[in-house]
Amino acid sequence: MKILVVGKGGREHALITALAESATETELYCFPGSDAISDLAKPVDVDGLHSLISWMKDNAVDLCVAGEESYLVKDEGLANLCEEAGIPCWGPHRQSAQLEASKEFAKEFMQRHNIPTGGATGCANIEEARAAINGVYPTVLKFDGLAAGKGVAVCPDEASAEEFLQEVLVERKFGAGRLLVEECLVGPEVSIFAAVCDDGYQIFTPARDYKRIFENDEGPNTGGMGAVSSLQLISQEELATIEETIVKPTVAGLNKDNLPYRGFIYFGLMMTADGPKIIEYNCRFGDPECQAVMPLVQGDLAQFCFQAAKGDLDKNILSFDDGWSVCLILASAGYPATSRSGDVISGLENVENARVYHAGTRKNADDQWETNGGRVLAVVAGGSERLEAVDAAYEQLNKITFDGAQKRTDIGRTNF
Incomplete structure (x- = not known):
């Protein structure tokens, strides 16, 4: 089976390692890849998505796996272009990937489908943002677009909020875009990952990541300084509640809104005193959570993704280590x-x-x-x-x- 993985980071290195270790015989390719990834997958030398699609067609690639989020919304969208070319893609369509690409789109989706989450207000400029905060701290500020995991700030006071507002809405650190002022939820964070195929899904091992650069969760946000994963991370009762109140209605909402989805979805959750509430979606595996989760995945990941990308989610292909x-x-x-x-x-x-x-x-x-x-x-x-x-x-x-x-x-x- 010829598989091409799109991305270049630690997440993609972990995915490619798991695909290489699958029982199915694979011939692996990567774009853009890295020196380390090239030890497992042959790099493809093309200059963009359209050239990549042509290369995959010419070389009879069986499956494209989306690792990095930016390609899902770049140009017409990786999955959309793959579908036009008749190439199965494990990754959602461009319109569905707005769940990650636009925090405001995601929040409206959650509210529309009664999925537990914090209250929020979308803002176009710094004046609107200040009015939305209205002196209530701590507050959570989120850049509306993609920001490599760094577009969110939990602000305990006016000074920290003003600093982030200046960066996002005045200096435009992350480019053009709106900002979301969101209620600050309190509790332990949990990351839930699911493989979603149309109206079906399979939940993977829960994880917890550590975003701050310094010990005791101090200092600025990062893309993630570490993660733990285990079936023991939360109770079976908690996981059942998450599935019933968040995962199921999300999958049902995608289908109701005609948002095609075949790929991994990340649910960033806060386990509040009122029950689990969703902080954000990502339309791919988390990083570094993927690196923690993949070694616990048992079975043929290559075959699982291939069949699911074609519309057949077989939950019997994979199992998960309980350590x-x-x-x-x-x-x-x-x-x-x-x-x-x-x-x-x-x-x-x-x-x-x-x-x-x-x-x-x-x-x-x-x-x-x-x-x-x-x-x-x-x-x-x-x-x-x-x-x-x-x-x-x-x-x-x-x-x-x-x-x-x-x-x-x-x-x-x-x-x-």
């Missing part, structure tokens, strides 16, 4: 405000009994791995108990070094 998986991120100097490239990475060859997924790395002229981005790599280890998995992951992470490396030391230890 714990812990993902730890090493970030480069200056992250998240900036990132430094060119620092040589040492110790990768010493890692044992753990997975290393590359995100911001490249090979230099001396064939050494070096940093090439903000979040550099992830180390993932497992265990039957949470702290066993935490200790195993940190033991291996501590073998890897580079100048300016940043890491948190409390992943998997706090927020429980």
Whole structure:
């Protein structure tokens, strides 16, 4: 089976690894890929989506897997273009991917289908945003479009809110777009992932990620400094409530609104005193949650995605390990405000009994791995108990070094 995965980060490295380990014999390709991904999948040298579609047709690709969110809404949309070309795509249509691309679209969808969420007001400019906040803190501010996981700020006071408003609505840090002023929900966060195929779905192992750069969830937001995943993360009763009040009505709402959906969907949830409420959707696997979840997936992921992309969701193909998986991120100097490239990475060859997924790395002229981005790599280890998995992951992470490396030391230890 010929499979092409679209994306270049740690999430795609984890997906491609799982596809390569599937029982189905696969021939893997990537676009745009990375030096690390190229060890598993052949990079495709094209200059955009239309050229990529032509290449897939010419090379009889059986399945396209959308990893990175931007391609789902770029141009006419990756899945839309694949459908026109007769190529099964595991990823939603452009109009459906607005659930992630527009926070305001998603909020209106939740409200329309009575899915539990916080109240919110859409704003076009800084004056409207200030009026919507109306002196109520803490408040949550969200840029309406895609922002690589950095377009959300939980603001405890007027000063922090004003700083974010200036960045988003005056300096236009993330480009043109509206802003959502949202009620601040309180409680433990949980990430739920489901494979959705038309009116069917299968829920994967729950996860929890750590967004802040520093210990104890302090400092600026990042794309994610680590994650844990386990079927033990929440109770079966809680998961059943989430399925009944959030997952089911979301899938039903997509069908009612004629929003075609075949692909992964991420439900970012807050477990409030009033029950689970949804914070946001992502129309693909989370990052770094994907790196934590994938090692727990058992079965033939390649066959599962191939059949589901064609409209047949077979829940018997996959099962899930009931242990714990812990993902730890090493970030480069200056992250998240900036990132430094060119620092040589040492110790990768010493890692044992753990997975290393590359995100911001490249090979230099001396064939050494070096940093090439903000979040550099992830180390993932497992265990039957949470702290066993935490200790195993940190033991291996501590073998890897580079100048300016940043890491948190409390992943998997706090927020429980």
